[in-house]
Amino acid sequence: MDGNDIIEWLNEGVDQWVSGQSVDCVILGYGNHTLYILAMKWKGIESWTLPGGFIFKDESMDQAATRVLKDRTGLDFPFLKQFHTFGNHDRRDEAQVDRELAVLGITNSKVVSWFKQRFITTGYIALVNIEDCELQQDPMSDDIAWHPVENLPSMLFDHKEIIDTALQQIKIQINYLPVGLSLLPEKFTMKDFQKLYECISQVELDRANFQKKILKLGITERLEKQMGGGAHKAPYLYKFDEQKYQELLDKGIGFMS
Amino acid sequence: MDGNDIIEWLNEGVDQWVSGQSVDCVILGYGNHTLYILAMKWKGIESWTLPGGFIFKDESMDQAATRVLKDRTGLDFPFLKQFHTFGNHDRRDEAQVDRELAVLGITNSKVVSWFKQRFITTGYIALVNIEDCELQQDPMSDDIAWHPVENLPSMLFDHKEIIDTALQQIKIQINYLPVGLSLLPEKFTMKDFQKLYECISQVELDRANFQKKILKLGITERLEKQMGGGAHKAPYLYKFDEQKYQELLDKGIGFMS
Numbered sequence: 001m002d003g004n005d006i007i008e009w010l011n012e013g014v015d016q017w018v019s020g021q022s023v024d025c026v027i028l029g030y031g032n033h034t035l036y037i038l039a040m041k042w043k044g045i046e047s048w049t050l051p052g053g054f055i056f057k058d059e060s061m062d063q064a065a066t067r068v069l070k071d072r073t074g075l076d077f078p079f080l081k082q083f084h085t086f087g088n089h090d091r092r093d094e095a096q097v098d099r100e101l102a103v104l105g106i107t108n109s110k111v112v113s114w115f116k117q118r119f120i121t122t123g124y125i126a127l128v129n130i131e132d133c134e135l136q137q138d139p140m141s142d143d144i145a146w147h148p149v150e151n152l153p154s155m156l157f158d159h160k161e162i163i164d165t166a167l168q169q170i171k172i173q174i175n176y177l178p179v180g181l182s183l184l185p186e187k188f189t190m191k192d193f194q195k196l197y198e199c200i201s202q203v204e205l206d207r208a209n210f211q212k213k214i215l216k217l218g219i220t221e222r223l224e225k226q227m228g229g230g231a232h233k234a235p236y237l238y239k240f241d242e243q244k245y246q247e248l249l250d251k252g253i254g255f256m257s
Numbered sequence: 258m259d260g261n262d263i264i265e266w267l268n269e270g271v272d273q274w275v276s277g278q279s280v281d282c283v284i285l286g287y288g289n290h291t292l293y294i295l296a297m298k299w300k301g302i303e304s305w306t307l308p309g310g311f312i313f314k315d316e317s318m319d320q321a322a323t324r325v326l327k328d329r330t331g332l333d334f335p336f337l338k339q340f341h342t343f344g345n346h347d348r349r350d351e352a353q354v355d356r357e358l359a360v361l362g363i364t365n366s367k368v369v370s371w372f373k374q375r376f377i378t379t380g381y382i383a384l385v386n387i388e389d390c391e392l393q394q395d396p397m398s399d400d401i402a403w404h405p406v407e408n409l410p411s412m413l414f415d416h417k418e419i420i421d422t423a424l425q426q427i428k429i430q431i432n433y434l435p436v437g438l439s440l441l442p443e444k445f446t447m448k449d450f451q452k453l454y455e456c457i458s459q460v461e462l463d464r465a466n467f468q469k470k471i472l473k474l475g476i477t478e479r480l481e482k483q484m485g486g487g488a489h490k491a492p493y494l495y496k497f498d499e500q501k502y503q504e505l506l507d508k509g510i511g512f513m514s
Contacts, residue, residue, distance in 0.1 A: 018375060019276060061344025085342040085379050087318025118275060118314065122342050176429050
């Protein structure tokens with residue numbers, strides 16, 4: 001697939017998509033005690049962008065987000081949640097829109113005016129352990145990769161602001177999101193869980209207090225000790241009781257304070 | 258103003274507004290230890306609706322929400338925050354749209370097709386003490402009134418769902434929203450503050466623990482004792498240190514757990 005396929009895709013799409021609305025997904029990945037964001041490059045476009053796309057006239061915005069993410073990454077995300085809509089009239093830099101159109105060689109006046117109109121975009125977050133992900137690059141893209149939150153590349157339009165808003169919302173809603181369930185590997189230590197919470201909330205937590213509160217929730221099941229090191233020092237591994245974890249999320253995991 | 262003015266307003270507006278997008282506001286009012294929602298009736302329309310409207314092509318969505326709310330209620334709301342966008346393709350009942358058009362006597366085919374198109378709406382919340390509000394009814398409406406959250410009337414389209422989502426979001430984000438500052442009167446007792454938190458979170462709180470945590474935050478200033486009753490029993494009144502309260506909101510008031 002090359003630039004012509006993007007043109008083809010747009011030519012066909014403009015009559016089928018809702019006008020002036022898009023979805024963009026902030027996929028928060030976790031691995032090696034580090035938070036990552038998934039970004040891609042459309043064919044021929046230099047900037048990194050969030051995986052995103054448009055909404056068919058006969059599908060809901062939530063359905064569009066699920067479909068678009070599957071198209072861009074090859075993956076199904078069990079947890080995908082809307083967090084904010086970006087509605088500034090000047091959120092897309094006009095000169096950048098023109099450059100993109102030129103790079104892609106789009107000249108069809110209908111597509112040009114569709115592309116240049118005012119767009120709002122609704123942001124969705126997904127949470128995933130990066131070791132569980134086998135990314136499949138979209139044929140319409142040149143690259144797809146995880147970028148550490150602490151060291152993001154230059155992003156298209158207001159996509160950096162979309163990421164910042166997502167991270168702020170994940171922090172605010174941490175006790176109502178399946179962060180442990182979605183981001184940790186199947187087996188983990190209490191220290192792993194604590195580090196994840198610290199990464200997201202940007203707050204240092206007391207070890208004993210954290211462990212006490214988690215155990216009290218009854219959402220974890222203790223397994224064998226972690227391999228390696230002296231047996232007397234090795235910490236226990238745990239796994240989640242998924243059903244209990246999900247049940248607790250409805251009223252909020254009130255253990256951060 | 259009568260039905261003709263609504264027709265006039267729509268005839269002029271359809272060329273100036275962004276297509277297919279609206280804003281709807283959930284104004285959460287508080288008074289007498291009760292939560293209320295503000296709802297209005299458009300002239301000639303039987304159902305109650307949230308105060309809402311459309312977005313001019315040259316204004317941001319946030320600006321539209323502020324302007325629309327001023328138009329519908331006569332009030333400026335210092336705190337107004339987006340909480341969710343409702344993007345189901347079938348969120349507006351088609352038969353109900355047709356009935357509205359008929360009641361309003363709208364026949365201009367441009368307005369009819371504009372009105373019948375798919376609409377997404379972005380919800381905003383405002384928080385206000387109802388004793389601070391002198392509502393001014395919009396000339397295009399028949400009524401505007403506070404309705405107890407526990408006893409809401411039948412609402413247009415998906416407006417009941419919009420209210421439910423707003424209440425859920427306020428509960429989730431309670432420690433990041435100026436609930437005390439916006440909803441309590443200028444002078445209040447600790448019991449007033451606790452009751453407000455209980456109303457919103459639907460969780461019963463321990464009196465001594467709540468008071469201890471609040472005092473530790475340093476956002477309140479103690480005033481005289483409340484008038485009436487025996488002096489030895491009268492509780493102290495408090496007021497907020499607004500600046501400290503606002504500062505704390507950025508990192509979250511971590512006292513609910």
